[in-house]
Amino acid sequence: MDIDLPDVLAEVTAQFERYEKALVSNDVAVLDELFRNDKRTLRYGMGENLYGYDAIMAFRAGRSPAGLNRRTDKTVISTYGRDTAVASTLFYRESAPGKVGRQMQTWIRFPEGWRIVAAHVSIIDEPKDPKT
Incomplete structure (x- = not known):
């Protein structure tokens, strides 16, 4: 299996950056587009477990646009073959x-493009050791 093919890595990185821009600007249309429209798509959030595209869309539609700015660090995007990727930040x-x-997001390439099929978001106390 080919891991981190440069062209595939560039494609997924561009979609991840598009997602991040949409997230902080509350561009719900782009966020909805980037999640796979499927009942098996899931998103575990900070206070919610969302099963299926419809539940994720409803969450996005009802979320406050205030306080979404953030800074990312230690982003790692890994691709496996030409159609699977994991993005962590x-x-x-x-x-x-x-x-x-x-x-963390699992991205899969479909005929309509790269889509998130699973996502997990959580918050912890910042570790004292900067290596962790």
Whole structure:
């Protein structure tokens, strides 16, 4: 299996960056587009477990657009073959000092393009050791 093919890595990185821009600007249309429209798509959030595209769309539609700015760090995007990728990043918000957010997404290439099929978001206390 080919891991991190440069062209595939560039494609997924561009979609991840598009997602991040849409997230902080609350561009719900782009966020909805980038999640796979399928009942098996899931998103585990900070206070919700969303099963299926419709539940994810409803969450996005009802979420407040306030306080979405964040800074990402230690983003790792890995591709496996030409059609599968995992994107992981840490994020920080000024509104949550001493906390670090963690986000992971599984991306799959479909005929309509790269789509997230699973996502997990959580927040923990910032580790004392910067290596962790």
